[in-house]
Amino acid sequence: MVWSLQSVKDIEDRNLIGGHLAMFKGDFNLAQDLYLQSTKPATALEMRRDLLHWDQALHLARKLAPEQIPFISREYAQQLEFT
Secondary structure, eight states: OHHHHHHTTTTHHHHHHHHHHHHTTTTTHHHHHHHHHOOOTTTHHHHHHTTHHHHHHHHHHHHHHHGGGHHHHHHHHHHHHOO
């Protein structure tokens, strides 16, 4: 936890910090909402990709980064092949 807190100590955007703290606590929906209100909304997409929440990642990619849709779709397909 200390390492996580040290990584956000220099961030000035309250929503971004709040998103990080919510993510550390496991409240991913709140984290996503805060990230989307921050100066770096793409962080919500990165979080969903890292968590392998593909449906939410695709939904966010449509709004924030349409160029990421093919990559996310490929990663999602690879996960489905493994299961």
